[in-house]
Amino acid sequence: MKNLAKLGSLALSLPLLFACSGEAPQSVSSAPIAIAIHGGAGTITPQNMTPEREAEFEAALTEATEAGYAVLAAGGSALDAVEAAIRLMEENPLFNAGKGAVYTYEGRHELDASVMRGDTLEAGAVAGVTNIRSPFIAAREVMEHSRHVMLSGAGADEFARERGLEMVSNTFFNSSHRYEQLQRALERLREQANAGEQIAQLSASTLTADPAGWEPAFNMGTVGAVALDANGDLAAGTSTGGMTAKRWGRIGDAPIIGAGTWADNDSCAVSATGHGEYFIRFHVAADICSRVKYQGLTIAEAGNTVIHDVLLPAGGTGGVIIVDRQGNISMPFNTPGMYRGAKSNRSELEIGIYQ
DSSP, X not given: OOOOBOOTTOBTTSOOSOOSSSSOOOOOXXXXXXXXXXXXXXXXXXXXXXXXXXXXXXXXXXXXXXXXXXXXXXXXXXXXXXXXXXXXXXXXXXXXXXXXOOOOTTSSOOEEEEEEETTTOOEEEEEEESSBSOHHHHHHHHHHHSSOSEEEHHXXXXXXXXXXXXXXXXXXXXXXXXXXXXXXXXXXHHHHSOTTOOGGGOOHHHHHSOOTTOOGGXXXXXXEEEEEOTTSOEEEEEEEOOOTTOOTTOOXXXXXXXXXXXXXXXXXXXXXXXXXXXXHHTTHHHHHHHHHHHHOOOHHHHHHIIIIIIIHHHTOOEEEEEEETTOOEEOOBSSSEEEEEEEETTEEEEEEEEO
């Protein structure tokens, strides 16, 4: 489907440009409800997307958005709506989260996730987990059933087992297209290595740079959701497989509260996707909500400022999804495309891929 919605940095509180559903919007209730999701950002253009692949992404984004919205429409919490959407994307190999996560340099999978509630500011996260089927559910368990905010590695896996979460072999997350992506990444790294230097001896600076020929997709790929429920509560969540060919236990922004995930009823809820190192350095998610809270900006103004005027000049690429307590939604990104979807009780289902 070539004429997908061009959301870009437009707030969805405005009239929608293209509807992906023929149904009329639901009648506006006194209590706004809204959900927005993303499935990664990067060099996503019609030229590198087949019609069949495009249709697959559109269907997956629609399914996740509708699943989250159904929770809200039934009177469920923003937190449960976020979980419903993210869990579907974690189970879909199209996305770099859960099944279909990218490979590390060593050829395995290390996954990260986080969640935050806007009413209490409670948060939970896991990083570098290898055997938990749903990293997002593990992050929620950390928030609700531990005295910590973030658990990592083997300790997080042990906690998940004790909580009775579903555990899987690391090979459960395998996918052929991600394995091919790893091989391309390793080849790029070999090309950048000094003459005669073995790949295992590459320096940290070589591996973390973006050399010529390095595909932006190697740094990108995350799923996330933000929601507002009828009680006026916000929630945000993010889940990812991280960066292709990452080493040494690298952790990106997805599990970092304030960088990849933030929710505060006094401002907004944000989930980010992009080159995680930059989102950490510029604490992107929290910065956007702080601008809303302390400067009185709209979420569209705050999101555009951070994504286009702060992040991009520094070399950071990616995007965010944002929702506020009025049910407004904004999805700014500075890459050619970002997989995204949104729906509220004041606007129709909207799905977008390209700029």
